[in-house]
Amino acid sequence: MKKILWMGLIGIMLTACHWEQDVAPMLSFQLREGEKLITIAEMLEYHELGDLDSYDSLPKGTVITGIVTSDDTEGNFYKILNIQDETAGIQIKIANSSLHTKYPIGQRIYVRCDGLVLGDYRRLPQLGWWVNGGMTAIAASSENQYFFRDGAVGAEPEPIVLSSIPNNISEVVPYCNMLVKIENCYFEMGGKSAFADPNASASRTLKLNGGGSVIVRTSNYASFATNILPEGNGDVYGVLTRYNSDLQLIIRSLNDLKNFSKMEEVFKTDMANNPFNSGWKAINSGAEWKYLSNSMFQGFIINGSTAENDSWLISPAIALSKCSNGEVSLSIEHRIPNNMGNKDNMKIYYSNNANVDEINESDWTELTLNTYPGEFEISNFSLSNMELTDNFRLAFRYKDSNTSAWYIKNIAIKARVSQ
Template sequence: MSPMACVDLDFDQPPAGGIDPNIPVTTTIAELKSRHVLGKNEEITDDVVLGALVISDDATGNFFKQLVIEDATGGIEIRVDVTGLGLIYPVGRKVYIKAKGLWLGDYNGLTQLGAGVDASGLLRIPSTLVNQYVISATYGNTVVPAVKTIDALSLSDVSTLVKFENVQFISAHVGLKYAEATLLGNLNLEDCARKRIIIRSSSYASFANDLTPGGNGTVVGVLGIFGTDYQLTIRDLNDLALTGERCTVTIDESFDNIASNANVDAPEWSNIAVKGTRLWQGKIFMNNHYAQATAFGDSSPEMESWLITPAITTTVPKKITFETAKAFYVQDGLSVWISSNFNGTDVTGATWTQLFPTLANSSSADNTFISSGDVNLTGIPGPVRIGFRYVGSGPNGQTGTFRVDNVKVTNL
């Protein structure tokens, strides 16, 4: 089990306010959650009592009728039909949960406690009954978030207070509204290894229309999950301290500014047809933008199209990472190359050396992006350019589709 936030229920710290009824605790949050099977609902019929601290706050509206609590073993969200929870159950308030009569359920993988079940799912605890199940104790207790890295999160971290260090909004999401409507309130944070996590904001949050900062630093929030995607929810803007210098990135292209079904036209990139006339095109699926090449429907006997990065200096050791996906696999149509003498227009006149990163292939699931892994550019005289080469043929049935996204070049 991974370390949780520092939740000391013995409170070996300066005295907190309020009176503790000292109700005997019978179960941990981790033990209670272990009773739940995703997609099912389970009634709690025995005398279960939890002791935990409140970590959520609805004062800004980014949490709504949700009370998230955490003990030393994990956290859980309680669905309640109450607003203004921060006035009654502020962050750091110790509570006891008398869970007998409540139900376990989940929403797209997020385990929750509620009052019952109907056709819509897990019900909120009615406002008139909340005090029956949630018993207030001391307040003003300190909860220290557990420091985590994006690539080492686990299910045991869900519904706990976490802190990420050396993170920043991806460049395409800097200066956007926190609850950017076109992105459904989902923005991306990244660390200096370019691992990403969604930071989700409600359109009802008081800071929904504030603009995201461009610096690097720390972010604290309650970790959630939606399907297989971890999500972070901040309580207010004080959970962010992004004022430092950004991680060094020489290329950070997620194709978010390209138009769907239009030829890719990104600054300083080259999009060139060597055979035939078809180029790499921009595509959008589920709000994700990417570059795509396919010979499907192309009448040219042969198609060879190159999507080539801007020049990359290598005086400081660098690496490149990217993601690829395939669909309707027919042929190994995608390969990756490097050149130190490409002039920006003449592909065939340049010298190219093939690279062998991990690429989507015949065994990859359709429409699923996979990481290339780190491709080390050390020792290659620069400046260099990386070329994504697609080959196919519509008349000959070589019509597999390949996609490229999230191309990043960073210092080693």
């Protein structure tokens, strides 16, 4: 008897030693009786946009759900939460300045709309309270009555891709309050002004290469407000909003700017020193490519004779694999006595895979001079839409049997370098 009791006691002790820590489940949402889940697009039909801000009530028990697309971490969104479903998006005004921790991008939330109204601010639909004739943020202390997170944070919704903005914005208006990607666009003031003014929010025009423009609206409280707008072209993500007939894009952070690149000089031949010492190479047959440096001129020259000439001047390999939209510029002058001679005796080529030892076997593409090279006019050659490699070379080929002189200087290449 005693033994059994002791064993029982020890048994209880042993089982008492293994306990799993209780774990609270993630928040999940359940509809209550009498509640109805509708899409955001369905909800938006309850309110008609007009010249004046106004609001409408929603049917009792209305619930919507959506994924968060806004983020106030950087301060550009302030007391605003944007959510969207497959049909539309909506802006929600909440008087809480730190919404991102509770409602990060990708979080699904449900909104119990009882007690809220659907209204608009300058034709932008908003959900919130209507106080003193305008849409007003819901008090933070009431947040928990309306907003309910559901499950783990997932991926950000796929953005609506816009590569042009039509003149009639009504085609784009349905995307208001949704995440969009403005493709292939540039800031009008790129490289010149900051996102916002020092003491005020600011609108900056974003032009789409495909046509049209939107305003990028940035708060002066955003952490990147004083950053200079990027130069060049790229893609911009953000939540599309409107202010009456102006479309406005609100970006969450600088990460919303993708693929922005500007033209940079990626190659330049230093003509103050002999370029043949820094990779330039001449393969001469007849006339010789030479380097000339005096107070008037620094560069390459070739003086053709009446003999058979076929001389190549080849650049060192230039690394351009990270570049796009390349542009070669150089100054070239053809000097011939009495305008005799043939400008076609000078060809300019480039190659992405030239073998310097097998110069004639290599695959050269000609860059055509668009005007007759007068007195050192700068000539530009576009390399856009061409794939560039790290074995990029320029070449000049003099092929003639007449007397002729060519002067070349200021050889440079600009390109967009991807960041």
